[in-house]
Amino acid sequence: MEKAPNNLLQRASELCFKINYHNYRYHILDDPEISDAEYDSLMRELQDLENKYPSLRKSDSPTQKLGAPITKTFDAVPHRVPMLSLGNAFNRTEVEKWVKRVKSGIGKDEVVEFVTEPKLDGCAVELIYQNGVFTRGATRGDGMTGEDITYNLMTIKDIPSRLSGKNIPSYLEVRGEVYMEIEAFSELNRTQAKSEGKLFANPRNAAAGSLRQLNPAVTASRALNLLLYDVGEAEGVRFGNHLEMLSVLSVLGLRTIEKASLCRSTSDIFHYYDKLAAERSNLPYEVDGIVVKVNNFDLHKKLGTRTREPRWAIAYKLPSQEEVSKILDIVVQVGRTGVLTPVAHLEPIKIGGVTVTNATLHNEDMILEKDLRIGDYVLVRRAGSVIPEIVKSIPQRRRGSEKKFQMLRHCPVCNSKIVKLAEEVAYRCPNVSCSAQVRLGIRHFSSRGAMDIESLGPKLITQLLEKELIKDAGDLYFLQEEQLSGLERMGEQSARNLIKAIEESRSKPLFRLIYALGIRHVGEHIAEVLAREFGSIDAIMNAELEDMENIYEIGPTVATAVHQFFQEEKNQITINKLKKAGVAFSSTGQTEKKKLSGKKLVFTGTLSTMSRTDAETKVRELGGIPSSNVGKQIDYLVAGKDPGSKLAKGRKLGINIITEDEFLTLLR
Numbered sequence: 001m002e003k004a005p006n007n008l009l010q011r012a013s014e015l016c017f018k019i020n021y022h023n024y025r026y027h028i029l030d031d032p033e034i035s036d037a038e039y040d041s042l043m044r045e046l047q048d049l050e051n052k053y054p055s056l057r058k059s060d061s062p063t064q065k066l067g068a069p070i071t072k073t074f075d076a077v078p079h080r081v082p083m084l085s086l087g088n089a090f091n092r093t094e095v096e097k098w099v100k101r102v103k104s105g106i107g108k109d110e111v112v113e114f115v116t117e118p119k120l121d122g123c124a125v126e127l128i129y130q131n132g133v134f135t136r137g138a139t140r141g142d143g144m145t146g147e148d149i150t151y152n153l154m155t156i157k158d159i160p161s162r163l164s165g166k167n168i169p170s171y172l173e174v175r176g177e178v179y180m181e182i183e184a185f186s187e188l189n190r191t192q193a194k195s196e197g198k199l200f201a202n203p204r205n206a207a208a209g210s211l212r213q214l215n216p217a218v219t220a221s222r223a224l225n226l227l228l229y230d231v232g233e234a235e236g237v238r239f240g241n242h243l244e245m246l247s248v249l250s251v252l253g254l255r256t257i258e259k260a261s262l263c264r265s266t267s268d269i270f271h272y273y274d275k276l277a278a279e280r281s282n283l284p285y286e287v288d289g290i291v292v293k294v295n296n297f298d299l300h301k302k303l304g305t306r307t308r309e310p311r312w313a314i315a316y317k318l319p320s321q322e323e324v325s326k327i328l329d330i331v332v333q334v335g336r337t338g339v340l341t342p343v344a345h346l347e348p349i350k351i352g353g354v355t356v357t358n359a360t361l362h363n364e365d366m367i368l369e370k371d372l373r374i375g376d377y378v379l380v381r382r383a384g385s386v387i388p389e390i391v392k393s394i395p396q397r398r399r400g401s402e403k404k405f406q407m408l409r410h411c412p413v414c415n416s417k418i419v420k421l422a423e424e425v426a427y428r429c430p431n432v433s434c435s436a437q438v439r440l441g442i443r444h445f446s447s448r449g450a451m452d453i454e455s456l457g458p459k460l461i462t463q464l465l466e467k468e469l470i471k472d473a474g475d476l477y478f479l480q481e482e483q484l485s486g487l488e489r490m491g492e493q494s495a496r497n498l499i500k501a502i503e504e505s506r507s508k509p510l511f512r513l514i515y516a517l518g519i520r521h522v523g524e525h526i527a528e529v530l531a532r533e534f535g536s537i538d539a540i541m542n543a544e545l546e547d548m549e550n551i552y553e554i555g556p557t558v559a560t561a562v563h564q565f566f567q568e569e570k571n572q573i574t575i576n577k578l579k580k581a582g583v584a585f586s587s588t589g590q591t592e593k594k595k596l597s598g599k600k601l602v603f604t605g606t607l608s609t610m611s612r613t614d615a616e617t618k619v620r621e622l623g624g625i626p627s628s629n630v631g632k633q634i635d636y637l638v639a640g641k642d643p644g645s646k647l648a649k650g651r652k653l654g655i656n657i658i659t660e661d662e663f664l665t666l667l668r
Contacts, residue, residue: 004056016046032205073214074147077138077145086291105302114268117258119289125226126175127159137153137154176256177227211224242297279606282612287318327346339427344359349380413436442456460490474575506581510535536587602638604640609660632653637650639657639658
């Protein structure tokens with residue numbers, strides 16, 4: 001056996017120490033300091049060293065352990081069948097090598113099929129059912145022994161207290177992932193911030209922290225979900241393969257992993273991976289890869305396991321959604337309503353294949369709450385959304401040269417003294433003529449969902465303002481082709497197209513004009529309510545504040561914002577220009593379009609003919625109400641390609657489920 005050089009011996013020792021430390025922070029404290037990608041890199045380096053110099057591989061090496069040590073907070077529960085972790089593949093070559101090893105291990109004459117499924121980023125648990133009754137639940141722990149969290153698991157709605165169906169096993173161990181949906185995670189952190197509680201770094205940590213509460217009432221207050229994907233020991237039931245096992249579990253009333261697919265080749269596996277990667281940002285929960293498993297259970301026995309992982313399964317990781325970067329500076333940007341937003345300039349990092357250099361910090365309070373400083377190393381996240389955010393600082397890496405952020409006292413664009421209203425966390429520039437607010441206001445006015453002037457981009461808006469061809473959105477309707485054709489990168493045809501798009505926007509539905517005006521607190525839905533209740537811009541302008549406050553879904557805050565908007569002289573000038581230009585100011589003549597008036601629709605899956613945003617806009621134009629939540633009040637559930645869990649919930653509630661073609665028929 002080749003002896004490792006002293007420098008590699010020392011490096012292996014350092015790696016063991018670092019990995020054990022980060023395991024403790026991740027599994028026990030639920031407060032990681034490094035990204036998943038950095039952790040995987042450390043583990044890979046140690047594995048490579050131990051493979052090259054087997055003498056370095058000690059029994060207490062992190063490569064020989066599963067998960068985390070058991071804490072003394074909960075009772076220990078031994079697993080009858082070890083809950084193994086999975087080996088990782090980070091590229092196609094590594095997947096291909098694994099497939100070759102599998103085929104070599106089972107013999108050339110055997111036909112092998114694989115199952116692929118999403119790898120949820122949550123907490124692995126085991127549920128035990130005896131004679132159909134849920135009797136115990138535990139964490140994975142170190143793989144051999146977990147923690148008894150039975151009462152906490154009982155609070156999760158996805159976990160039935162009793163199995164359903166006829167052929168109930170006498171004993172059944174099922175394994176799966178407890179997770180928190182992205183929307184629920186954001187809501188939890190908002191609640192935690194209001195009560196000055198601990199903020200969670202990501203949905204996985206939120207789920208772990210919620211599961212390990214000593215008071216089950218706290219767990220019950222958190223929106224946790226469970227998807228099952230494996231079985232430990234079972235008595236009174238047999239499964240021939242993985243897909244059959246998932247089917248049987250579903251019949252027993254258990255919620256199983258979604259989107260499982262049978263694959264017969266590496267091409268099928270890669271196609272599945274690419275498809276999930278494309279859908280990743282639209283999923284309601286976080287995934288960090290796919291799991292590839294040999295389907296046939298007899299082949300599982302033949303292939304066997306290593307110390308910490310099975311030979312018949314592997315995780316093919318997606319690019320990390322979190323990475324560590326450094327705050328180079330914090331600058332302040334002005335939004336269309338005058339809100340001043342601090343933005344962190346970061347050392348460039350790649351997250352999910354995208355280079356990230358900036359992250360919004362929302363407001364001064366968030367900077368103080370997270371104790372972010374210029375020069376800090378921070379954990380940056382880009383998940384469930386294209387907007388990167390800073391999860392937290394890493395104070396352990398401070399060197400003393402970091403600087404605390406101080407909010408500006410004057411607008412960085414127009415130098416007006418900024419203000420902060422008592423009931424708000426944001427600072428604002430009060431100058432409605434501030435060039436930043438004017439530019440972004442026109443951009444919002446012309447955006448999709450508002451007046452939808454497709455040819456009017458941000459650079460062109462800047463040119464029009466700088467050349468003093470427009471001062472506000474109302475001036476757009478008085479532009480002439482000859483004025484435009486002389487602008488940079490604007491030929492005769494481009495000028496003609498823009499004028500045409502502006503002309504077509506005159507007849508947009510009333511609610512889109514109301515939304516386009518950019519009134520504070522008035523999104524697309526509130527704009528629909530105002531259009532429905534008042535029927536015209538003039539009626540809204542002349543409405544008494546008290547009358548507006550009494551409208552359902554409006555209330556004092558929105559009513560005050562609408563009332564103040566129309567009192568502002570600058571806004572009155574813009575509105576008079578729009579009226580003079582012949583922009584539709586009332587709902588008259590538009591009522592015949594309202595085929596979906598009052599109907600509530602939910603979408604699930606991918607539509608082939610339009611984006612989700614476009615579909616929701618069309619629903620609003622026809623008087624319908626798009627919703628993201630499935631409930632008894634929903635009139636139609638539109639099921640596109642590869643629908644998610646909403647479809648099963650809709651069927652359970654008896655909601656009218658329609659296809660994309662049927663939805664298109666509704667729009668005609």
